Amino acid sequence: MSGNVSLETRGRVALITVDNPPVNALSHAVRAGIAARLDEIAARDDVDAVVLACAGRTFIAGADIREFNAPPREPHLPDLVDRLESFKLPIVAAIHGTALGGGLEIALGCHYRVALSSARLGLPEVKLGLLPGAGGTQRLPRAVGPETALEMIVTGRMIAAKEAHGAGLLDAVVEDDLIAEAIGFAAARAERNAPIRRLSKMDEKLEACRRDPSSFEGKAQKMLARAKGLDAPVACVEAVRNTLTMDFVQGQKRERELFAQLKQGEQSKAQRHLFFAERKAQKVPGIDRQTGERDIRKIAVLGAGTMGSGIAMAFASAGLPVVLIDPDDKARERARATIESNYQKSAERGRITPDMAERALTLVSMTGDFTQVAEADLVIEAVFEDMALKKKVFADLDRHAKEGAILASNTSYLDLDEIATATSRPRDVVGMHFFSPANVMRLLEVVRATQTAPDVLATVIGIGRKLGKVSVTVGLAYGFVGNRMLLARNMEVENLLLEGARPQEIDAAATEFGFAMGPCAVGDLSGLDIGWRARKAAGLKGPVADALCERGRFGQKTGQGYYRYEDGSRTPLPDPETEALIDELAAERGITRRPIERQAITERLILPLINEAAHILTEGVALRGSDIDLIWVNGYGFPRAKGGPAFHADQLGLDHVVARLEHHAGGGNERTKPAPLLTELAQSGKRLSEYEG
Ligand code: 3H9
Numbered sequence: 036m037s038g039n040v041s042l043e044t045r046g047r048v049a050l051i052t053v054d055n056p057p058v059n060a061l062s063h064a065v066r067a068g069i070a071a072r073l074d075e076i077a078a079r080d081d082v083d084a085v086v087l088a089c090a091g092r093t094f095i096a097g098a099d100i101r102e103f104n105a106p107p108r109e110p111h112l113p114d115l116v117d118r119l120e121s122f123k124l125p126i127v128a129a130i131h132g133t134a135l136g137g138g139l140e141i142a143l144g145c146h147y148r149v150a151l152s153s154a155r156l157g158l159p160e161v162k163l164g165l166l167p168g169a170g171g172t173q174r175l176p177r178a179v180g181p182e183t184a185l186e187m188i189v190t191g192r193m194i195a196a197k198e199a200h201g202a203g204l205l206d207a208v209v210e211d212d213l214i215a216e217a218i219g220f221a222a223a224r225a226e227r228n229a230p231i232r233r234l235s236k237m238d239e240k241l242e243a244c245r246r247d248p249s250s251f252e253g254k255a256q257k258m259l260a261r262a263k264g265l266d267a268p269v270a271c272v273e274a275v276r277n278t279l280t281m282d283f284v285q286g287q288k289r290e291r292e293l294f295a296q297l298k299q300g301e302q303s304k305a306q307r308h309l310f311f312a313e314r315k316a317q318k319v320p321g322i323d324r325q326t327g328e329r330d331i332r333k334i335a336v337l338g339a340g341t342m343g344s345g346i347a348m349a350f351a352s353a354g355l356p357v358v359l360i361d362p363d364d365k366a367r368e369r370a371r372a373t374i375e376s377n378y379q380k381s382a383e384r385g386r387i388t389p390d391m392a393e394r395a396l397t398l399v400s401m402t403g404d405f406t407q408v409a410e411a412d413l414v415i416e417a418v419f420e421d422m423a424l425k426k427k428v429f430a431d432l433d434r435h436a437k438e439g440a441i442l443a444s445n446t447s448y449l450d451l452d453e454i455a456t457a458t459s460r461p462r463d464v465v466g467m468h469f470f471s472p473a474n475v476m477r478l479l480e481v482v483r484a485t486q487t488a489p490d491v492l493a494t495v496i497g498i499g500r501k502l503g504k505v506s507v508t509v510g511l512a513y514g515f516v517g518n519r520m521l522l523a524r525n526m527e528v529e530n531l532l533l534e535g536a537r538p539q540e541i542d543a544a545a546t547e548f549g550f551a552m553g554p555c556a557v558g559d560l561s562g563l564d565i566g567w568r569a570r571k572a573a574g575l576k577g578p579v580a581d582a583l584c585e586r587g588r589f590g591q592k593t594g595q596g597y598y599r600y601e602d603g604s605r606t607p608l609p610d611p612e613t614e615a616l617i618d619e620l621a622a623e624r625g626i627t628r629r630p631i632e633r634q635a636i637t638e639r640l641i642l643p644l645i646n647e648a649a650h651i652l653t654e655g656v657a658l659r660g661s662d663i664d665l666i667w668v669n670g671y672g673f674p675r676a677k678g679g680p681a682f683h684a685d686q687l688g689l690d691h692v693v694a695r696l697e698h699h700a701g702g703g704n705e706r707t708k709p710a711p712l713l714t715e716l717a718q719s720g721k722r723l724s725e726y727e728g
Pocket of ligand 1: 113
């Protein structure tokens with residue numbers, strides 16, 4: 036063994052095996068190990084061909100992302116890939132699991148590729164704010180054509196072995212005995228003495244596009260339009276486009292420059308932080324490999340409203356059968372129509388195949404008969420947000436649900452411990468807080484109540500994974516983590532409005548920062564009455580939002596909210612009536628409204644989030660700063676490229692954050708008084724996004 040890379044010979048074929056658990060990432064040791072094995076093979080005369088394979092669960096899943104924060108060390112990955120490609124003997128990559136990023140680039144450097152039919156391949160660097168930096172943007176277009184390569188590189192989508200074979204990325208797909216098959220394949224190439232195929236020298240698939248790049252350009256423009264301020268997709272397009280105008284060497288040189296720029300940039304640092312944050316969030320105190328998971332085969336969702344329907348779709352799309360229970364026939368009919376039209380639209384847009392839509396639909400059943408909960412292993416309550424109602428539902432569940440069933444509430448604010456008192460089995464009660472639309476939004480706040488059993492929590496986290504959600508475990512607090520921070524932010528929106536900012540100015544500051552929509556437009560879209568009810572239940576006030584609701588201005592659904600809406604339009608239009616109302620409310624409070632600069636508005640939208648995050652961490656409601664980032668990026672539209680509120684605070688510098696909070700608190704604003712944890716971390720030079728309670 037050398038650096039987790041072993042060498043053996045099978046007949047006249049050398050087998051290099053990378054064994055670097057868990058995912059065979061290309062650490063420095065692995066790169067050096069592969070290079071050393073090539074040296075050894077080059078010095079031998081009893082070898083005619085080489086197979087490069089991996090031990091464990093997967094082929095190489097990419098460069099070792101943890102090394103990106105340190106200066107690169109030789110051998111550099113692009114050089115190693117070039118070395119493989121220029122090797123004197125044919126090299127066959129034997130692929131199982133996932134060949135991703137630098138892993139696929141290694142495979143592209145090999146002369147042939149053989150894969151198990153279950154394997155998947157892709158260049159997901161864009162999701163880390165990067166581009167493939169080891170020749171991938173230059174070799175993939177030569178393997179599959181520039182248009183397919185563009186789509187794969189800009190979206191980061193993985194493709195299955197069969198598709199990869201069809202596209203020309205794989206030479207053979209086998210059902211089993213991968214190593215034996217790859218060795219046979221390599222030996223046959225050597226015997227035939229066939230000229231070695233090197234992708235960097237193969238321009239055939241580029242030629243049509245070089246002659247007429249219009250179709251490529253059309254696709255590129257569409258992809259650029261979706262880039263939304265992200266640097267990586269733009270760089271990916273540039274690099275792939277270079278294959279049409281540059282030779283391989285020039286294209287690769289530019290790829291390396293672009294990679295280095297992106298790697299140093301703030302956006303990639305933020306996205307790499309989120310990658311590791313997602314993995315860390317799976318680790319929850321009190322839960323480990325020994326904690327069993329309950330067997331979940333049937334799911335029941337109570338309440339066929341927007342939330343219930345979305346949750347049902349999330350399960351059906353993941354292949355899990357679900358029954359939607361609601362006594363109201365009309366609600367069930369509406370839910371059925373919504374679900375059908377949703378799947379139909381997804382199929383029309385090509386997001387899923389018609390077969391997948393059909394299959395998902397067959398997995399959703401509906402009934403008005405509550406006693407059917409008795410069949411379910413997991414019941415998710417998604418009824419109206421009202422404590423008395425929720426307690427009644429849980430008391431009924433206690434009577435009808437089978438022993439061992441998990442009783443989950445989708446409550447977004449209410450005290451789960453109190454809900455659990457309505458049952459005789461509080462250990463089975465847990466929160467599953469989905470975000471609307473529940474079939475689309477990636478976030479799942481898993482709420483651990485005081486008595487929630489470890490296996491219940493482990494099961495729900497596992498279910499989240501099956502649904503493709505980012506599950507973050509949180510503790511009990513009004514609004515848990517996400518909504519509690521939202522509340523703090525919205526209180527500051529109220530202050531901004533009363534002091535003189537207009538809804539459109541606040542929203543413009545938010546979208547300029549990177550949110551898809553501003554808080555006023557979001558309020559109008561989701562319905563201002565929702566927050567109004569929640570505030571009333573909690574004895575809280577939001578002077579402007581309350582006054583709008585008192586006048587029946589609930590947002591888009593009533594044609595008026597912060598903004599006004601023309602019939603049938605969702606475009607927010609500034610409304611003088613809202614302005615007049617805010618003027619009146621400000622005057623009642625003795626506030627003279629004044630213009631507020633964009634920069635100050637932005638700070639006052641973001642700093643309260645950071646400050647509340649620090650309070651939440653101190654109270655232990657969230658486990659880590661990185662969990663808070665996941666919640667806000669995946670559930671509330673915080674720009675991914677800024678890594679979440681805690682990471683953004685670190686990038687601004689906690690000293691600066693504390694100083695700006697003090698500045699705003701100086702205006703008499705209690706809400707922006709720096710949380711003690713922020714001051715403490717700023718003084719000790721630690722990071723909020725790395726804080727673990
Ligand atoms: C790249 O290649 C750049 C090049 O183009 C150019 C260079 C010059 N590095 O996800 P899991 C860890 S960029 C380091 O839970 P799964 C992960 O943190 C890279 N560590 O497993 C976790 O650690 P822990 C392009 C990595 O089975 C453990 O492995 N490649 C890396 O659900 C298990 O991970 C990618 O972007 C890595 N590259 O999914 C692929 N990958 O146990 C990134 C994983 O301590 N990886 N770890 O928490 C993935 O998408 C998934 O991990 C994978 C497995 C699908 C492979």
